[in-house]
Amino acid sequence: MSEERVGFFTDTSVCIGCKACEVACKEWNAIPEDGLTLTGMSYDNTQSLGASTWRHVAFVEQPRTGTVEQPQAESVQAPQAEPPQPDGRTELPLAQGALAPESPAPVDGGAPEMRWLMSSDVCKHCTHAACLDVCPTGALFRTEFGTVVVQEDVCNGCGYCVPACPYGVIEQRPSDGRVFKCTLCYDRLGAGQEPACAKACPTESIQFGPLDELRERAALRVDELHKAGVPDAHLYGNDPDDGVGGDGAFFLLLDRPEVYGLPPDPVVTTRDLPTMWKHAGAAALTLLGGVALSFAAAGRRRA
Structure with missing residues (x-):
């Protein structure tokens, strides 16, 4: 790689489920529309990543459980002109829907109070990418930024990469059989711009930058949440010693990975x-x- 490796850090504790990232991704990359039918899956109209959904905002509804104390109101409301941090970014609060304080019993047998867990999922741009190992045409390649991209004009639609992906990200488009997925806006990176989804995110839930810097920032954010009384906050996909060598797109989660539709222990499928x-x-x-x-x-x- 001739450039510093870059990637995404998605902080789900401040995701508000606005879907601005989904819209920005589709608009910039001219991705066909989907998610226009009622699915019965709450507000999750796109349901999963696929050939025409390169960003997917998951909505998870849970009964409020646990013993986390409710913080003071000012700590969970949108900041008013917060002073910038040393790195130029504003201090991030905790999205109110992510809190899980112990709730009183439902009144008159009503339904228990719910909480929202929301997360914008994307291709992980794995360090050890099985899709690269199995592609027979070279349609999949690793860029100078350390990301994994599909060359649409080289893909022959063999589909070998689809079962090879440990995250189930890659999908063939029914119209022509070719595969499509997130490119981390390769064209924008080449022009010195950040990916469209990160640019559009209003809460800085999706953060883009050098991967080493993002990992340091994410570790500090986890410590911050633990001190704020959110003990379940943890990082997913940031460990270089995991089954895929660490992800180029990793997450701060507030519950088990399975709750968000992520495999708990992903392993590069071509390791053997x-x-x-x-x-x-x-x-x-x-x-x-x-x-x-x-x-x-x-x-x-x-x-």
């Missing part, structure tokens, strides 16, 4: 390929040896 090829080669040599011995034995009998 070298061992498999080694065993296959050994088996082939053994078979050839057996065939050679059979021909030799037959020759001796004829003699």
